[in-house]
Each structure stands twice: as C-alpha cells, then as structure tokens.
Amino acid sequence: MDSSKVQPKLTAGLDLGDKYSHLCLIDSQSGEVIEEGRLRTTPETFRRRFASEQPMRIAIEAGTHSPWVSRLLEECGHEVLVANARKLRLIYANKQKTDEIDAENLARLARLDPKLLYPLKHRGEDSQAYMAIIRSREALVSARTQLVNHVRGAVKSFGGRLPKCPARSFHNKAPEHIPEALLPALGSILATIGSLTERIRDYEQQLEEISKERYPETELLRQVEGVGPLTALTFVLTLENPYRFAKSRSVGAYLGLVPARDQSGERDPQKRISKEGDEMLRKLLVGSAHYILGPFGSDSDLRRHGEKIASRGGKNSKKRAVVAVARKLAVLLHRLWVSGELYDPLYNAHRCGDVAA
Numbered sequence: 001m002d003s004s005k006v007q008p009k010l011t012a013g014l015d016l017g018d019k020y021s022h023l024c025l026i027d028s029q030s031g032e033v034i035e036e037g038r039l040r041t042t043p044e045t046f047r048r049r050f051a052s053e054q055p056m057r058i059a060i061e062a063g064t065h066s067p068w069v070s071r072l073l074e075e076c077g078h079e080v081l082v083a084n085a086r087k088l089r090l091i092y093a094n095k096q097k098t099d100e101i102d103a104e105n106l107a108r109l110a111r112l113d114p115k116l117l118y119p120l121k122h123r124g125e126d127s128q129a130y131m132a133i134i135r136s137r138e139a140l141v142s143a144r145t146q147l148v149n150h151v152r153g154a155v156k157s158f159g160g161r162l163p164k165c166p167a168r169s170f171h172n173k174a175p176e177h178i179p180e181a182l183l184p185a186l187g188s189i190l191a192t193i194g195s196l197t198e199r200i201r202d203y204e205q206q207l208e209e210i211s212k213e214r215y216p217e218t219e220l221l222r223q224v225e226g227v228g229p230l231t232a233l234t235f236v237l238t239l240e241n242p243y244r245f246a247k248s249r250s251v252g253a254y255l256g257l258v259p260a261r262d263q264s265g266e267r268d269p270q271k272r273i274s275k276e277g278d279e280m281l282r283k284l285l286v287g288s289a290h291y292i293l294g295p296f297g298s299d300s301d302l303r304r305h306g307e308k309i310a311s312r313g314g315k316n317s318k319k320r321a322v323v324a325v326a327r328k329l330a331v332l333l334h335r336l337w338v339s340g341e342l343y344d345p346l347y348n349a350h351r352c353g354d355v356a357a
Contacts, residue, residue, distance in 0.1 A: 007028050007057065007111075008028060008054070008055050008056045008057050008079065009027070009028055009029070009054070009056070010025055010026070010027065010028060010034070010053075010054070010056040010057075011025075011026050011027075011028045011056060011057045011058075011059070011107050011108075011110050011111040012024065012025045012026075012056055012057070012058040012059070012107055012110075013026075013058075013059050013060075013102070013103040013104055013105065013106030013107030013108070013109075013110065014058055014059065014060045014069075014103060014106065015060075015061065015099045015100075015102040015103040015106065016041060016060055016061060016063055016064075016065045016066060016069060017041055017099065018041065018064070018065075019040065019041060020038045020039065020040060020041060021038060021039055021040075021041045021065075022036075022037070022038045022099040022100050022102070022103040023035065023036065023037050023038065023039060023049075023103060024036050024100070024103035024104040024106070024107045025056075025107070026104075026107045026108065026111060028057070028111050031108065031111065033104065036100060036103075036104075038099075041065055041069075043068065043072055046069065046072055046073070047072060047076065050072075050073055050076045050078060051076045053076070053078070055077050055078055055079065056078050056079070057078070057079045057081065057110050057111070057114075058073055058078050058079070058080050058081070058110075059080075059081045059083055059106040059107060059109065059110035059114075059117055060073075060080065060081070060082055060083065060106070061082070061083050061085045061088070061102075061106065062082050062083065062084060062085050062120050062122075063085065066082055066122065067122045067123070067128055070082050070122050071122070071125065081110050081114050081117050081119045082119055082120045082121070082122060083106060083109075083117035083118065083119060083120075084117065084118035084119070084120050086276075087117075087118040088105075088109075088117070088118075121244075123237065123238075123240055124240065126214075127237045127240055130207075130210055130214075130233070130237055131234075131237050131238075133203055133206055133207060133210075134203075134207065134230065134233070134234055134237070134280070135280070136203060137200055137203035137204065137207070137230075138280060140196050140199055140200050140203070141167075141200060143196060144167055144193055144196040144197065144200070145167065147189055147192060147193050147196070148167055148170050148193060150189065151170075151174060151178075151186055151189055151190065151193075154182055154185065154186060155177070155178055155179065155182065158179045158181070158182060160177065160178070160179055161177075162174055162177050162178075163177065167193075167197070168197050168200075168201075170190075170193055170197075171190045171191070171193040171194035171197060172194075174190060175190060204229075204230070207229060207230060207233055208229050210233065211229055211232065211233045215233060215236050215237075217236060217337055218232035218233050218235075218236055219232075220336045220337055220340060220343075221235060221236070221333045221336060221337060223336065223342070223343035224288075224302075224329065224332065224333065224336070224343055224345075225291075225292065225297065225298055225300065225345065226288040226289070226291035226292045226297065226329075227288050227329070227333070228288075230284065231281075231284040231285065231287075231288055232333075234278075234280060234281050234284055235281060235284075235285075235330075235333055236337070238255075238277075238278045238281045239251070239254075239334070239337075242334055242337045242338050243338070245334060248331045248332075248334040248335045248338070249331050251330045251331055251333075251334045252327040252328075252330050252331055253276075254276075254277050255276075255277040255278065255281060255282050255285070255330055256275040256276035256277040256282055257282060257285070257323060257326055257327040257330060258327065282326070285326040285329055285330055286322060286323070286326045288326070288329055289302075289306070289322045289323070289325035289326040289329060290322055292306065292325055292329070293306045293307070293310075293321060293322060293325060298345065299345070299346065300345035300346060301345065301346060301347060301348040301349060302325050302328055302329060302332070302345070303325075304349070305324065305325060305328055306321040306322065306324060306325040307321070309321040309324050
C-alpha cells in the first residue's frame with residue numbers, strides 16, 4: 001500500500017458470509033465504533049450501501065466472495081484491503097469468535113496498520129474468468145483420474161491388470177483387456193472417461209486460443225522445455241503484472257517454493273517449503289521440474305542444478321532437487337517475461353565455459 005495516502009476518516013471491517021455479511025464501521029481517529037450491522041451479500045445491496053458513502057478504508061477477508069466484492073467497492077471509490085485469512089491468528093485463535101467480532105477486528109487492524117492484514121491483490125475480472133477455465137479443466141482431470149483408478153482397481157480384483165497408457169487414450173485401449181464379466185459394470189465408466197477426455201481437450205483448445213489472442217507473452221515462457229501452454233498461461237494469469245516484483249527471485253517466495261521460517265533467538269530450524277501462494281501454479285511448476293529432471297529432459301542449467309542437489313544424497317534428496325528446480329524455473333520464467341530475451345538453456349554453462357561437461 002502507498003504510505004503517502006491520507007488515511008480516510010472512516011475504517012470498515014466487513015466479514016463476508018454466503019448470505020449475509022457483517023459490517024463494523026469505526027472512526028479512524030478515535031477508534032470508536034460508529035455503526036454495526038449486517039447486509040445481504042449481493043452486488044445490489046453492497047452498491048446501494050457503499051456507492052454514496054465518502055471514501056473509506058474497508059478490510060475484507062479473502063474468500064469466495066472477496067474478488068467481486070473488492071472490485072465493486074473499489075468502483076465505489078473506496079480503498080479495499082483483502083486480508084490473507086491464513087495469517088490472521090488474532091481472528092481465528094479468538095475463543096469468542098463471532099462474525100461481529102471478526103468484522104470489528106478487521107476494521108481495527110486496518111485502522112492500526114494495513115500490513116497486519118497481509119493484504120492480497122485479487123486478479124482482474126478477465127484473468128479470474130480465464131483461471132476459472134483452467135480450474136474447470138483441472139476438476140475434470142481429477143474426476144477422470146479417479147474413474148481410471150476405479151477401473152484399474154476393479155480389474156485387479158478379478159486377477160487382471162490393465163497395461164500402462166496415457167489417460168487421454170485409456171477409454172480406447174482398456175476395453176479389450178477387461179474381463180467380460182466386468183463389462184456391464186465398467187462400460188458406462190469407460191464411456192464417461194471418454195466424454196471427460198473430449199471436454200478436457202475442448203478446454204485445452206480454448207486455453208490455447210486465449211494464450212495466442214490475449215497473452216502472447218506466454219510464448220516467451222514456452223521457450224523453456226517442460227513448460228507447456230497450461231503452465232505458461234497459469235503463470236501469467238497468477239502474476240498478472242510482472243513488475244509487481246522488483247526482483248525475479250521474489251517470485252519463488254510468492255509461490256511458496258522457499259522454506260518456511262520459524263526463527264527464535266538461536267533457534268532457526270530447517271523447515272519445508274511454505275506452500276503459500278497459488279497451489280495450482282506451484283503444482284504445475286513442480287510437474288515441469290519433474291520433466292526437466294526426467295529421462296526426456298535435455299541438458300540445461302536447470303537440469304544440472306537439480307542433478308547437483310540430487311547427487312548430494314541423503315533423505316529426500318530427489319524431492320529437494322525437484323523443488324529447487326521448480327523454484328529456479330519460476331524465477332527464470334519471470335525474468336524471460338520481463339526481459340523478452342531469447343532463452344538459452346545453457347546460459348550459465350556458456351559463461352563458465354562448461355558446455356561439454
């Protein structure tokens with residue numbers, strides 16, 4: 001938040017509920033509660049309540065309704081702080097937790113120091129709509145995986161075993177290996193798997209068109225082997241504005257790919273990655289890292305970095321290598337996006353004269 005802004009005379013906390021939301025309005029100078037109440041969680045009600053108000057600072061929690069609510073309130077001229085719910089221990093550790101108390105706590109934290117809310121920035125409406133396509137595809141992929149596993153398990157229970165094959169061709173290759181006694185039970189499941197595969201393909205075509213028409217910068221990211229159209233578009237939609245980050249290395253922390261910290265005095269234990277930020281993008285980057293380090297990955301700085309970490313041995317060394325490559329990949333993609341440079345997979349090796357190693 002820009003510290004040069006003058007704090008509005010009023011600060012509000014808005015605890016968003018599915019049907020009703022609770023409002024607490026306090027005086028920014030004295031901290032005195034001016035108004036408490038509830039209103040329906042609908043665009044019409046919110047616009048009617050806040051459109052004619054003088055500009056105020058309004059704190060809400062990140063959740064299902066927060067994207068559209070934050071956009072609407074900003075259109076009404078208010079400063080909106082979207083609080084990171086996972087960080088607000090003051091609210092969730094409160095043994096006297098009520099919606100009214102949550103709204104007041106949000107207002108008081110916003111009045112005292114907005115940084116205490118760990119404010120988030122929601123995507124724009126277009127980005128949110130495109131991300132909905134990506135998440136819908138992911139839901140279908142998850143459903144297909146569950147059905148494929150169901151079929152494989154049923155065949156195993158009859159003493160059979162289905163051959164390995166990509167999920168997209170499973171419905172075509174599996175039937176000839178299924179015991180005849182199981183066909184009545186699994187026929188409809190296979191048809192559903194085939195239908196899901198078609199719908200997934202439709203989504204992928206939509207995303208390919210969106211990338212070409214609206215986000216040509218994804219081509220810069222797809223220069224990196226292992227980064228496909230889905231990962232590139234998700235990266236661009238999640239970050240939206242690459243210039244939010246002063247340094248590319250900050251992207252790794254933003255996506256939860258750096259170790260969490262729990263330092264206290266002399267105590268500073270090594271912890272696992274924080275897993276903050278967008279979970280889907282983090283999984284996609286880890287998937288790309290697996291490809292880069294896998295049998296089909298070409299020689300590159302990323303691959304060499306992962307192999308160096310894996311060669312140290314020890315418990316979970318391969319997992320650490322994958323995460324490390326995913327983190328470096330996130331930094332690299334941001335750098336390519338900002339600079340528009342042609343990607344050289346062995347850039348560091350060329351600088352060190354170690355190409356043949």
